[in-house]
Amino acid sequence: MLIHHTLRGNHMRRNILLLYLLLCCSMISAQNGKEYSIxxxxxKYIHDTDSILNRLQSEIKSVVAQEAKVVFKEQxxxxxxxxxxxxxxxxxxAIQANDVDLILSFGSINNFVIAQSNNFPKPVVLFGVINDDFIEFPEGQKSSKIENLTYILTPQSYQKDLSEFREMYPYKKVGIIVDQYLSEIYPVEETLGKILKDSNxxxxxxxxxxVDDLSSELDDVDAVYLSGGQFYSEEDQQRMINMINDRKLPSYTSMDQRFSDFGILFNSQPVNELDQFFRRIALxxxxAVMGKKLSELPIYLDFESKLLLNIETSFKIEFPLKYSFLIRTNIVGSAQNIPxxxxxxxxxxxxxxxxxxxxLKASKYDVDLAKKDVKLANSEYLPNLSSSLxxxxxxxxxxxASNGSNPEFSTSGNISLEQVLFSEQASANIKIQKELEQASQENYNATEKDAILDAGITFYNALIAKANFLINDENLRVTRKNFxxxxxxxxxxxxxxxxxxxxxSELALATQNIVNAYTNYVQTIHALNQVLNNPIDFKIDIAHALVDEEAVDQFDYKGLIQLIxxxxLRSxxxxxxEQVAxxxxxxxxxxxxxxSASERxxxxxxxxxxxxTVALQGAYNHTFTRDGEGSSYPTGFTAPPDGYYNxxxxxxxxxxxxxQRNINRQKSLIQQDQLKLQKENTESIIRQNVNDIVYSILNLYTNIELSNLTTKTAKESLDLMQISYLNGAVSITSLIDAQQAYFQAQQQQASAGYNFYLSLLQMERILSYYFFLNPDEENQNFIQNLQNYLISNNQ
Structure with missing residues (x-):
């Protein structure tokens, strides 16, 4: 009996449950049968109106589905x-239509017109492009207090935007662009005057x-706030932004995000904007469908904003960006496109x-001076001709009393000639100076080769700094995404x-890293400009075959690497x-x-x-005048000729x-021994440098392959970790570790690649032969000589 009673009780409860479910389904079916037309x-129609409208309608239908069947009639x-x-x-x-239950209004014109009405026979929801500055409510009022009317107001306003813009750039006179139709219906100028009254x-x-009217309006402003042009074509919007950037004017907007793509400098955008807006409208x-009073619904919609910074525009207009503000910005645009x-x-x-x-120009003068020393030495064998009056x-x-030999007044002239016919001192000096001239030329050649290497080091350091800057830029973006x-x-x-x-915290660290990376990159560019004798602030870009698909190596190093x-074959x-070097x-x-100079x-x-020393000497003397006492010889004396030579x-x-000759000879012999030891030591250093650089190249070449693989694997791991973290499957530590591993791999990859090419350049300096500076014919001769050497030493 007990078992039967229990079974019958369970059967009754099951029947009651089925009846309840049937009643619920009947009620839901009845509710879904209620049609609600919006x-x-x-x-005005814009390019993405259809997609936005479809998403909005889907959201509304999804939220209201339990209460009614929402319809949107095309008419x-x-x-x-x-x-x-x-x-x-x-x-x-819409008011007069019997088959319209609610009016959803967007846009400044509609909101202005509808807000003028005194009564609202049908529920009206006002939402759209209208700034909070133009709507005044008593302090503390959070609903419309108007029957059948509600607003959805965002914190977007001229006051907020202009204040934030001024934080980024302390403008003195800002040009505020609005659509003409808006300024005709709203007190824009009066409102802006109040906002900027106390801002200096x-x-x-x-x-x-x-858009054609814009160019002439930008002459007397130092910044631009863009609040108009939403309904222009994309071509006109782009043209408008170009006009602003061509004037190097900082710009700010809080309109559509695509203005950032067009090149606006700053753009304030809500986070998850459409999702929030659509959900609020749907709720x-x-x-309204459930019969709640619209006059009592909250009118404010708060959301978090993000500030977009177009890094390309900041470079283009030379914007004095405060690094402290980077923590608040989302960088858009390619940091690689530096003007x-x-x-x-x-x-x-x-x-x-x-x-x-x-x-190098200064060093070249040493050669010129040495050539002059040679000419000076040769001049010892030139005649020395002098004259006097x-x-x-x-x-x-x-x-x-001189009897005519020394007249009281006289004038005379003399020409003398000296010509060295032979001098061991002069001959030796000519030979020595010629040897020193050749030495000076070789010193300059070495200095020139060193300068090329130093320039290459500066160039590759700048490339590494640029790569690190771009890597840190990507790291900042990924960190922002993970945030x-x-x-x-x-x-x-x-x-x-x-x-x-x-x-x-990671975002702050990533921001500081990109600031440091960019500063370091700028410093390396300054160093390169100094090497090139450019103005320090001359804007240059650097590229390499390693990352630039349009560039190719001037010399095919692959064959040489295979031998290494x-x-x-390596030995x-x-x-x-070693022999070549x-x-x-x-x-x-x-x-x-x-x-050789010391030996001579x-x-x-x-x-x-x-x-x-053998020298020829000659002179000619001539007396021009003789006057006064003693100017004539006494009788019986023969007057000498006025002119005579010897x-x-x-x-x-x-x-x-x-x-001193013996001591100087001993010094020369000591100097010879010293120079020979220096030469021997230099040869030893060259051999060591050749061996060191070859093994360094081999090590770096291996690192390139490994770093490429590591970077690819780390990127795949990071992508998977991001998805898993989004789904709550992994901890924050795992994602941070994956991100750090990826960016460390990128830095190692860049360093390995550029250091490999730098090592090749160092090898060329040791060989005193830069492949990329020599014609193909000479490079082919080098390769041919190498092949012949390997064949002849194949035993």
């Missing part, structure tokens, strides 16, 4: 085309009916270096607030490279010329004991010169 009033989607009369007609049509800034209202309509006046590849750098570098007056008594994910997860209760705070990578290759080394050539100097001091040969041989 008219939508808009200002009640009404646009006024920015015409007030048309807007009134559309509103009246002036403004200029630019009321536009056509408001749901309340420049000239683009440099490595060979461009080298050619301009050789032509314009001040240090003398006028004299002597005591008359003395002149009289948004964390806030989204927190809002739905999927993660705690600690994740949001941690990502905020071959353990059997033979090293021997060949020693043969080409300017330092060794310079030392050899100095050794030693011979000079040895030979000068036995070899005399010629002679002089031989001189210093017998003992304080032992």
């Amino acid at each position: 008219a939508i009033l808009g200002d 009640y989607f009404l646009l006024n085309e920015l015409n007030k009369e048309k807007a009134k007609q559309n509103y009246e049509k 800034a002036d403004f200029k209202l630019i009321s536009l009916s056509s 408001t309509i749901e309340a 420049f006046q000239k683009k440099y590849y490595l060979d461009d750098v080298v050619y301009q270096l050789l032509e314009s570098n001040l240090s 003398t006028g004299s007056h002597i005591d008359p008594d003395l002149a009289k 948004e994910i964390a806030k989204q997860n927190y809002s739905v209760g999927q993660t705690g607030k600690s994740d949001v705070l941690r990502w905020r 990578d071959d353990p059997i 033979k290759l090293l021997n060949f490279l 020693i043969e080409n080394a300017h330092e060794l050539k310079s030392l050899q010329f100095n050794i 100097s030693a011979k000079l001091y040895q030979r000068s004991k036995f070899l005399p 010629v002679g040969v002089q031989l001189s041989l210093p017998l003992f010169n304080k032992n």
